[in-house]
Amino acid sequence: MTPKTNAKQKRLVVTIDGPSGAGKSTISKILAAQENFTYIDTGAMYRCVALQAKKHHIAMDDEIRLARLCQDIDIHFQWENRVNRVFCNGEEVTEKIRTPEMDMLSSAVSAVPAVRKALVAMQRKMGEGGPVILEGRDAGTVIFPQAEVKVYLDASPLERGKRRYLEHQQSGQASSLEKVVEEINQRDLNDSSRAHSPLSPAADAHRLDTTTMDIPAVVSAITRLIKEAAADED
Template identity: 40%
Template sequence: MKKITIAIDGFSSTGKSTLAKQLAKHLGYVYVDTGAMYRAVTVFAMKHNYISEDHLDKKKLVDSMPEVHLHFEFNPELGFAEMFLNGKNVETEIRTLEVSRLVSKIAEISEVRSRLVEQQQKMGKNKAVVMDGRDIGTVVFPHAELKIFMTASPHTRAQRRYDELLELGQQVTFQDVLQNVNERDYMDTHREDSPLVKASDAVELDNSGLTKKEQFQLVLSLVTERVTA
């Protein structure tokens, strides 16, 4: 059976990573969470005081990018690969609401995107990869055999994110999470470099009313169509 590239794009908190992990595990493919990479760069920028709610030193961050070393390590207990920044596991750190508030600003920087896209393309050069993010089907792998564009209502996505943060023990309000979802939607779709758009040949998936199992089975049928074509 032939190996393909699966590109999953979409809005924040649509469950892109959950679906991608399920597919990668089922198919025996490599999974790459590109959002985690941008979040890790955000953590790096925060630690060096390059970014805050009202400040961004773009030049210092860009000049420091050669110091940013990212890699994934598979955690057999969790069943997926975790994000490492300069040798340190930052998987929990990158999932905070504070990072969520700032990551879209980092993703707007062309020099950062260029560096990360290059790494992402290397990760998927041999196919048999499931990659999720905002520009996978349009920029990173424009010739991917299967492209999925995921969406859901802002309220539905905010509720999912809110529940997730509470499970992680974070003190947040639903209103703050909803505001963050709406702000990220605007920034992701309006940035000049590689804005979030649906690729012309992508399959749109609104999962507002789908269970994770229903969603997985639906996309798996699309995968089967592509690998047997």
């Protein structure tokens, strides 16, 4: 997504972190379109690595082969009709990376230090110069710890499971709410207990529990933070 913005916002970095189903993608896309910021979905990048690893029969804990894969992988985003299309090695993988299997495989591959090192470098390069909104799990703690606006979204596991279950239904994926909530809890455990860059809010992040908040309310709260940061930059 190519930004067109004013001087006040030109270098702003906004990070939106949180667990699966907290609303990061939905909120980030709306804000990026609203504020004309570049949008980087860091989670999609790990999903691309997982997809390529599966394609080439690479184990999700084979650090040497995964490191080689990351050296040659090409990932880019294309904003089209309010959809963030994801391309990996010349192929559109927007739908392929959004499956329950990729949910779990991307969590596994994201725990590999060599993968994180390669993708963090790639993400920093993508976000150079701003203005940019990054969503993920370590955007505000590792990728851009100096970000002007850091947000950590959360919600109850049941609410997050309901949201993800609805996404599965809309995309025609067979699943049950009970199974999705179970997967959410397992993903939370995996992401928060990994040795490298575990899921955790930055000390200076603005924390929002979205369990009972609707989308406009969340967008409004973060928009206010962006405007305040832009005013400080002026």
